[in-house]
Amino acid sequence: MGIKWDEFFITGDPLILGSQIAILLTMVGAVAGITYLKKWKYLWTEWLTTVDHKKIGIMYIISAVLMFFRGGMDGLLMKAQTSRPEMEFLNSQHYNEIFTTHGVIMILFMAMPFLIGLMNVVIPLQIGARDVAFPQLNALSFWLFFSGAMLFNISFVIGGSPDAGWTSYFPLAGKEFSPGIGNNFYAVALQIAGIGTLMTGINFIVTILKMRTKGMTLMKMPMFTWTTFVTSILIVAAFPIFTVALALMTFDRLYGTHFFTVSGGGMDMLWANLFWLWGHPEVYIVALPAFGIFSEVIATFSRKSLFGYKSMVFSILGIALLSMVVWVHHFYTMGSGPAVNSFFSITTMAIAIPTGVKMFNWLFTMRKGRIKITSAMLWALAFVPCFVIGGVTGVMLAMGAADYQYHNTLFLVAHFHYVLIPGVVFAVFAGLYYWWPKMFGFMLNEKIGKWHFWLFVIGFNVTFMPMFFLGLNGAVRRAYTYSAESGFAPLFMLSAIGSIVLAAGFAVFCYNIYWSIRYADRNISSDPWDARTLEWSTASPVQFYNFAKLPEVKSLDPFWHMKKKNEGLTLHDSEIEEIHMPSNSWVPIYMGVIFGIAGFFLVFEWHIAAAVAGIGIFAGLIIRSFDYNEGFHVSKEEIHRIENAWRKTEGEVHDHVS
C-alpha cells in the first residue's frame, strides 16, 4: 500500500502521544481486569449479546458519558488555545481537527446516544410494554452507533482527524482541499452510526404505535413518550437525507465523482442544503426528547399534572413540522435573494411560537404546585432561564437581514450552545438523576448532585455569555487565534475560566456516579420520587420482563391515579402467566464489529480489503435470516419468586403477592 507506519499512526505531537499511551494502557488494563475478575462470560452473556432494552439503554448512556468526556476535552483544549491572543498551544491544523471532532462527537456521539439511551430505558416502561418492537434490531442499532463512534474516535491517533468543521462544507471537505483521509473518517463513521440511528427511529415508531398497554390511547401517552414518538418520525424523515449526502460525499472523496466539488461541475451549495436539510431537524431530534424529560421532571416534582397537555402535544408536532422547512437559515448569506430569505426568516421565527407555548405551560405546571427542589428538578429549573436566552438570540439570528452581521461569528456559537446545553445536556442530567434509581436500584447522591449542578451551570454561563459580546465585536468562529489589538482578550480569558468551572462540574458528576455506586443506599422503594407514570409502578431496578402483569391505563399520569385510588397496584397469583421474551444474540455485536472493520478499510481506501469485509456484512445478514430462535418463556415460578422479592420491601402501597 506504500504507507509508512509513522504516517499510519499520528506522531510528533506530545498531546497525541500521551493519548496514544493512555489508550493503550486503558485497553491493557481493561482486558487484564476483566480476565482477572473472570468476567468475560458475564460481560458476553449479560451485556454484549443482550437484547434487553434497559441494558442497551445503559450501554448507550455509558458510551455517551465517555464521548462527553472526549468532546469536553476537545472543548477545553480549544478554550485553552484561545485564552490568550497569539497563543501557541495548538497549531492551526490541530485546532481545526479539534473543533471538527468536538462538534461531531457532542451532537452525534454524545447528545444522540444519551437521549436514545434514556428512551431505550424508559419508553417501553412508560407505555407498559415488555420490550421494544424489534429487540434484536435495537441491539444492532446500538452496535452500529458504537462502531461508528469508535471508528470516528480513532481518527485522532490513526490516520488523522477530519478538519473541515462538523458541517464539512464542500468544496473544503472534498479531496481537492482536504486530501488527507480525515474526512473519509467523517463520511464513513457517520454513515455507520447514522444507519443505526435510522433503525432506532423505525423501531420506536413501531413500538409506540403498536405496543402500548391496554387503555393507553395516543392522548394518554406521557409527554416523554410523545416527544420520543415525534423525534422518531423526524429521524425517519431526516436521516435518509444525511445517508444520501454522506454517500455522495464518499463517492466524491473515494471514487472521484464530482457532486459537490469545484471542478467537474460540482455544486458546493448542494452539500450545504442537504446537510442542513438533515442538520436542522437534527437539532430538534435532540431537543424534543429533552423537552419530554423536562415535562416529566417538572410535573413530578411540582406534584401536578402537566399544564396544557394537548397544546404541548400540538406544539411538538408544530415544531417538528416547522423544523423541516427552515434549513436555509443556516446560509442566508448564500445570496439566494430576499424572497427566499424572507420565507425562511418567517418559518424560523414561527418556531418561537410553539416553543413559547411550551415554556409557559411548564411555568404554569409549577404554579400552585409544591416544588420539590431535587437535583433532577434543579436541572429543569435552570433550563428555563438559560434556554430563554438561547431562544431569544435564536429569534435574533432568524431575522435574515440581521443575520448578515451575526453569521459565523461567536454570537452564533454562543446561541447554539445556549440552546443545546440547557436544551439537551441539562435534560439528560435531569433524566439521569430522575431515572437512575429505576435503572440501578439506588439513587445518585443529592448533595454531590447539587455541587455538580452549580458548578456546571455557573461554568456554562461564564463560558458562553462572553461569546455573545465577542461575536458582536467581530470575533469569528473557528479561528484558532486572534491578535492582541482586537481587544478580544479579556472576554476570551473569562470564557476559558468558565470552561474550567464547567469541566469541574462534569468531574463532580463522574465522582457522584463513583460515590453512589460504592456507598448509596440500596434499600429504596420502587417509587422514590412519588412519580406519576407507569415506569415507577414496577421494581427498581426493573426485572428483565418489565411487568409481571401489563398495567391498564385509564387516564393521563396513570400511576399517580392508581396510587390515589389504590387500585391496580397489587398482583395476585392467579394473574401470573408465562411471559415470552426474546433470546440474546451475537449477531448485532458481530455486525457492529464487521461494519467497523469494513469502514476502517474504506477510510484508508483499501478497497479490496473493504470488499472482503463487506462479504462479512452479507454473511451476518444471511445468518440472521436463518435464525429461527423464537425466544423463551419465563416460568410462573420464576415470576412469582422475582415479584415476591421486590414487593416485600414495598410497605404500604404494594401488597405482597397473595
Place this chain on the structure above:
Amino acid sequence: MKKMLLFLTAILPMLILSGCNMVVFEPQGPVARSITELINWSLIWMLLVVVVVFGLFGYIVWKYREKPENKDYEPPEEHGSTLLEIIWTGIPILIVIALTIPTVKTLYALEEAPKGYEEKEPITIHVTSADWKWIFSYPEEGIETVNYVNIPEDRPVLFKMTSASTMQSFWVPALGGQKYTMPKMETKLYLVADNPGSYEGQNTNFNGRGYADMKFEVLAQTQEDFDQWVEDVKDTAPKLTEKEYVGLLKPTHLGRLTYSNTHLEWVNHADPDSKAYTNPELYRGHGYQGKTFEEDDNYKNEKPNVIEGHGEDKGHDDSEENHGGDHHGH
C-alpha cells in the same frame, strides 16, 4: 455557593461594560446602520420576553417552593386554561409579526444601493477570495489589489464576489453584513462608507489552515484621494501576468500586492465554465494522505494546466513585498 454568586455578580458589570464598544453597534455606513437598527428593534422585543419570563419564573418558583410549612399542601388537579394558552400563543405571534415586517423590508433594501445613494454612480469592485487571501479587481480603473481595498467615501460600492477556491464569506462589520463567495458563482453586496477611515474586513467561513489570518483592510478615502491613488497605481504598479496569478492562487499567506491590470482579462472565477486552479498537495495536514486523483480537473476548458509549467513556487510564499501604491498601515 455564595462565593460563586459573588463571582457571578462581579463579572456581570464587566460583561456589560465590554459591550459598549462592539463593532456591530458602531455602524460606519448606511448599510450597516440599517442592520443595526433592525438589531436594536429586535433587542427591545427580546428584552421584553426575557423580563416577562424571568419575572414569572422567579415569582412561581419562589412562591410555590416546598417549605416545611406547606408539607401537607396537596396541589390541585389542573389541566390547563384555554384563555391563558390563547394569550401566550397570540402574543408571540404578534411579536413575530412585529419582527417580520422590518426584517423583510431590510432584506429587500439590502439588495439595492442604500437609500439616498441611488443617484450616485456606484463603483464596481470584483472580489475574488482565494486560500488565504483577498483579491480585489477594479475593472473600470484597470487595477488590482491583494489583501486591501481602497474605496471612495460616500459613494455606493458594488462588490461582485466569487471565489477561486473554497467557499468563503466577505464581511466588513463596520460597513455592512456579509455574503458568501463561492467558486463559479457570483454574489453581490453593496457597501457605503460615510467617512474616510480604515475598517477591518475578514473571511468568516472556515476554509482550512490559513483561515484565522484571512483579513483585509478597507480604506475609505475622499474622492480626490481615491482618484489620486488610482493614478499612482497605474503609474507605478507592475503588471500581473497569468503565470504570476496562478502562483498567487496557491494556498499561501501574502502581504499586500498591487497591480496595474486585472486578472479578469483572462479568468473570471464567477463564470461557471472557468478553470479551477487547485493544488491538492499543498493542502495536506499531517497523517496518512490517502490517494489524490491525478487527472486534470479542467471542466469544458481545453487549456493545459498552467500550474505544471510553473517552476518558481517559492516566489510568492510569505512575500511581503509591495508594488507601489498607497498602503495604509494598521
